[in-house]
Amino acid sequence: MAVAQGQCPSCGAPMTFGVGASHSQVCKYCRTVVVRTDRDWQNLGKAADLANTPSTLAVGDRGTFRNRSFEVVGRVQLDYGRGPWDEFYVQYNDGQWGWIAEAQGNLYVTQKIEENLPLPQPQVLMIEAPVSLGRYGNFKVVERRDARMLTAEGELPFKPSAKRFYADCHGPNGAFATLDYNDGTKAPELFVGMIIPMGEIALKPRGGERPGAVKTAMTELTCQNCGGKLPAPKAGIERVSCRHCNTISDSSTMQVLARQGAARQRPVFQLGTEGTLGGTKYMVIGYVERSAYVEGEQFFWQEYLLWSQTVGFRWLMLDEGNWLFVNPISSADVQCNEYQAVWHGRTFQLRNRNDARVEYVLGEFYWKVEVGETVAATDFVAGNDVLSREKTRDEVSWSYCTAVSFAQLAQAFGVNPNAMATGFAYNPTPSYDSSGNASSGAFGGFTTVAIVVCAIACIICIAASSDGSGGSYSSGGSSYSGGGSSFGGFGGK
Ligand SMILES: [Zn+2]
Ligand SMILES: [Zn+2]
Structure with a gap:
């Protein structure tokens, strides 16, 4: 009208x-x-x-x-x-x-x-x-x-x-x-x-009636570096790292933006693998290796980006030999100071703080990922659960991470339950970032050294917790773990 x-x-x-x-x-x-x-x-x-x-x-x-x-x-x-x-x-x-x-x-x-x-x-x-x-x-x-x-x-x-x-x-x-x-x-x-x-x-969609309208064609992609075929990207994917040659490209133009060396470790879950967790079907679409220096020593860990038609993106993370399912949560629901974070009435104690750097990426990503991008990461723990904050000067995101057994993941994604014992071959080839600098850190499965927190005599002022109403963004059923919500985080937009 x-x-x-x-x-x-x-x-x-x-x-x-x-x-x-x-x-x-x-x-x-x-x-x-x-x-x-x-x-x-x-x-x-x-x-x-x-x-x-x-x-x-x-x-x-x-x-x-x-x-x-x-x-x-x-x-x-x-x-x-x-x-x-x-x-x-x-x-x-x-x-x-x-x-x-x-x-x-x-x-x-x-x-x-x-x-x-x-x-x-x-x-x-x-x-x-x-x-x-x-x-x-x-x-x-x-x-x-x-x-x-x-x-x-x-x-x-x-x-x-x-x-x-x-x-x-x-x-x-x-x-x-x-x-x-x-x-x-x-x-x-x-x-x-x-x-x-x-x-x-x-x-x-009202296709064809819009002169000038451009839209990502949801068809197979071709890597402009090696000519290899890549699956059609999911909605909202901004970067694609070629599974054949490791080059990182813009998902819309397929222009090659950066090159990187080989992965340090062999992913346990291959790209394209599907599995059901907590009643939601996911596909593994991305694999990330990140590192941090703790007391002068570089430690590495792995993250898998999961995609679901219904809830969007989630992460699986391998942390000190433990697998965590990562739910993005609302920053407004967290009250924190340097030593503690409170989320829906539950108190988490500081475990570690470091600068987490992206070392290697493979697959599809919903932000403009770059090798070398670094965030200030802080983990707070309560039992086996972790409340994690990633922060830059211009952005912050919080996640609630719950432990999940490898046996459960292996069953869900149909991988060999013994894969953990054999899947981590040390790759002696150093990885190179897009500027050509070798990363020379020691290989490590991944260890986070806990910072001993001296909380004595600290007057911890944590504002009264939120109303405990749950704060889920989605209309229900979309989060794997109890208190999680479906807001996306981890890496920025
Ligand atoms: Zn005109
Ligand atoms: Zn390629």
């Missing part, structure tokens, strides 16, 4: 605004940015070409989640220096509008809050800073960026501007918020909503 009809001031093609909140539109024929005012339609010049991205959504698609139907009417492409991502402007069947972004196997669904809530100054929004959003609850900053808007498509609820500072926040019970400070010339805007697993969305 049109709220305004006219012609593109540049090429004369018919142009329709379908959403009352739309202020501008990119002409689908000539890519001129047209701004709608009370008096006329203005030509703001040409929009840059759209980059190919691994987005599941596209302008023109219709979809439904949690009994709510929407149509994608526009998108912006943004970048903070590591390649573009998309955010989609949607109109709901009840006439409301909002934004949907995809990351880490989840949809971040938000709507603009019109009521006048005082928002903090952008300079105080450090990672994990508390943000109180009135009746929406208490949030925590999980990501802050200075981004640039590269280009756009379709209708937009604003006049495009190049700069945008924003802070993304986790809130209670799966809530998500974005504080958008735009280019600093206008009042900041608040968007609040939910994180929803991609598996909950039903999409009806």
Whole structure:
């Protein structure tokens, strides 16, 4: 339904605004940015070409989640220096509008809050800073960026501007918020909503009717380095490391971005292996070797990226000979200080702190993974369970890790239960990162040296735990372990 009809001031093609909140539109024929005012339609010049991205959504698609139907009417492409991502402007069947972004196997669904809530100054929004959003609850900053808007498509609820500072926040019970400070010339805007697993969305793509719309073809990929065939990437996959030659490529363009040496260890679970854990079917799609220095010695460990149609991404981790199933959780549900972390009323004690570095990757990844990327990792333990934080200057993610026996994994994924005894052949070839530097550390299965925590006389102020209501982002059944939620984490978006 049109709220305004006219012609593109540049090429004369018919142009329709379908959403009352739309202020501008990119002409689908000539890519001129047209701004709608009370008096006329203005030509703001040409929009840059759209980059190919691994987005599941596209302008023109219709979809439904949690009994709510929407149509994608526009998108912006943004970048903070590591390649573009998309955010989609949607109109709901009840006439409301909002934004949907995809990351880490989840949809971040938000709507603009019109009521006048005082928002903090952008300079105080450090990672994990508390943000109180009135009746929406208490949030925590999980990501802050200075981004640039590269280009756009379709209708937009604003006049495009190049700069945008924003802070993304986790809130209670799966809530998500974005504080958008735009280019600093206008009042900041608040968007609040939910994180929803991609598996909950039903999409009806409107293929063929969208000139200029680009979408990752869900077909087999060909490595441009070795010519080897690779499986079609899962939705939201950004990087692919070739299983034949180890080169790392962009999943949309298949441009080779980096080379790396051989793996140190032979993966126990091969890429493509499927298995059912806790009633959810997963496929092993990625394998990562990471390392950390502890008292001058380098230690290595392994992680497996699992993908499920329903819950998105999860991790399996081999830690000191123990296997852990890794559930991403909401940062807003964790209260922590240097020595303890409390999550849903349970207290975890500090075990270790180190800088974890990616040494080797194989398969598909939902973020722009690079060999050498490093996060500050902190583990807190309670019994066999681990609460893990990974933090950079601009991002934080928390995970709840539960022990799972290798026998159980071997049975679930159909591997030899004795594989653990034979699967870890020492590979004497040093691995090389993309800059060609050999990593020279000692080989180790993986050991985390516990830091002896002297908690005596420390006055530990941990805020009262959350209301214990469980805080699951998903509508149920999607998490393997009891208290986990399905929000994606581990590695950033
Ligand atoms: Zn035009
Ligand atoms: Zn290859």
